Amino acid sequence: MLIIQLAVLFLFLALGELVVYLTGIPVPSSIIGMLLLTLALQLRIIRLRHVAGVADFLVGNLGFFFVPAGVALLGYFDLIRDQWVAIVGASAISTFIVIGITGWVHQIIRQSTHHRPSSRNTHTTPKDTE
Amino acid sequence: MMEFLENSYFLIAVTFAVYVIAQLAYRRTGLMLLNPILVSIVALIGFLIVTGVPYDRYSEGGRMIEFWLKPAVVALGVPLYRQLSAIRKQLLPIIMAELAGCVIGIVTVVFFAQLFGATREVIISLAAKSVTTPIAMEVTRSLGGIPSLTAAVVCAVGIFGGMSGFKVMKLTRVKSPIAQGLSMGTAAHAVGTSIAMEKGSYRYGAWSSLGLTVNGLLTALLTPTILALMGY
Numbered sequence: 001m002l003i004i005q006l007a008v009l010f011l012f013l014a015l016g017e018l019v020v021y022l023t024g025i026p027v028p029s030s031i032i033g034m035l036l037l038t039l040a041l042q043l044r045i046i047r048l049r050h051v052a053g054v055a056d057f058l059v060g061n062l063g064f065f066f067v068p069a070g071v072a073l074l075g076y077f078d079l080i081r082d083q084w085v086a087i088v089g090a091s092a093i094s095t096f097i098v099i100g101i102t103g104w105v106h107q108i109i110r111q112s113t114h115h116r117p118s119s120r121n122t123h124t125t126p127k128d129t130e
Numbered sequence: 131m132m133e134f135l136e137n138s139y140f141l142i143a144v145t146f147a148v149y150v151i152a153q154l155a156y157r158r159t160g161l162m163l164l165n166p167i168l169v170s171i172v173a174l175i176g177f178l179i180v181t182g183v184p185y186d187r188y189s190e191g192g193r194m195i196e197f198w199l200k201p202a203v204v205a206l207g208v209p210l211y212r213q214l215s216a217i218r219k220q221l222l223p224i225i226m227a228e229l230a231g232c233v234i235g236i237v238t239v240v241f242f243a244q245l246f247g248a249t250r251e252v253i254i255s256l257a258a259k260s261v262t263t264p265i266a267m268e269v270t271r272s273l274g275g276i277p278s279l280t281a282a283v284v285c286a287v288g289i290f291g292g293m294s295g296f297k298v299m300k301l302t303r304v305k306s307p308i309a310q311g312l313s314m315g316t317a318a319h320a321v322g323t324s325i326a327m328e329k330g331s332y333r334y335g336a337w338s339s340l341g342l343t344v345n346g347l348l349t350a351l352l353t354p355t356i357l358a359l360m361g362y
Contacts, residue, residue: 013204026354028268030203031347037207042214055205058198062320063167064149065199066263068192070171070285072278074178074185079252080279086246091259091283094239095291095317096298098260102231102341103304103313109223110306 005054008046012037135181138191145195148173162293165321167263168285199264206265210343217340224312224344231316231341232348235260236356250362255279257357258349259287262319265346269353273362284319291318292325308337315341 016033019025040046058065073080080087134140152166152173178188217224236257243253255275258266263284270280295314304310314322315338323338 009201009204012207013201016204026272027350028200028203028265028272030200030268031265031350033200033204034207034210035347037204038211038214041207041211048208048211051205052208055208058202058205059209062202062262062264064146065195065202066267066281067145067149067167067170067174068189068195069199069267069278070167070281071174071178071188071192072185073171073282074175076276076279079249079276083248083252086243086248087252087256087279087283088286089246090239090242090248090256091287092290093242094235095260095287096294097238098231098235098317099291099295099298099313100302100304101234102227102316103299103306103309104302105230106223106227106309106312107304107306109226110220110309113222 001049002054005051008051009037009054009058012040135183136187138187138194141183141188141191142194144177145170145174145192148177162289162321162325165285165289168282168289171282171285199267203264203268206262206343206346209339210347213340213343216336217344224340227309227312228316228341228344228348231260231313232345232352233356235317235345236349236353237360240357240360240362251275252279254357254362256283257353259283260317260319261346261349262342265350269350273354273357285321288318288321292322295322295325311337312341314338315343316345319346 012033013030014033015036016029016031019032019036020027020029037046037051041048041051149166149170152164152169155169156164156166174188177183178185239256239259240253243256248256251274254273255270255277256279257273257275258269258280260266261269261284263281266280266284267277271277291314295318296310299305299310299313304313314325318325319342320339323342
């Protein structure tokens, strides 16, 4: 079954590549492939068992696959020395703001729609996947 | 004999070994700072400097590992599919919160990086810093930034956001567990998610990984436009 799951995964990656090739949009082909895969699962064109095992393995070990890319930092020591204040400062400030605002917006909007009877469902939890 | 150090398969084996050891160390100690990705990157850079193996030789093997990044991003469609029903139940709050987090995250990091005098390629590399590394690196790569800088910054942001997140949310009075989980996942991706799971129940973690996926998607779709509007 693993070979089928790999085939499905690479099929959707290839479809993503095709969409980017045909349209020239500046979105990574892998993101298009991810959206097409979600859509195909939702429309039941393919089933979870056709892709889940390999997908869960890759998602569960995401960290490993970008370690070699990170090692390329070796070539950028000068750049980091010159700009580390901007890199660290901007990332830290922005992270603070995002954490503060995202949850705040969610709370505000949910409170304003909270009294509808259907909102009882909103306490349910999505399936944990990672 | 020393030439063997430059053998691609040997270097791949070293990369596996370093990552496995880093992961063990992280699990044994539970220390946030021992993030296995950052530790592996630092250890491997150290290994290359000590042995004198040039980066170009290392990357011949490294490319074979990196090759799996794209299929791994496609694979994120599976968790996204599993979360669809939860997203649909509160579509408006989730989409609005994620849109706000995504746009504000990109705009503020670009603005402050500009203010602090970062160069163009560094600014582009920081734009996607909030989202999970494979997506962030893909965005950086397609816009002409430095993917390795993005990888390191994303890990650091995850650790920083994970350690400071609950204090920030106390300040802005984010109290509901759903909102807290979403915030952590949106700002600090998988690392924030793991902290959310340790701090709270299973619920925090699930909402946090929802934030991670949705923000990853929005960031990939919106970053080119937002950067263009800001003059990049």
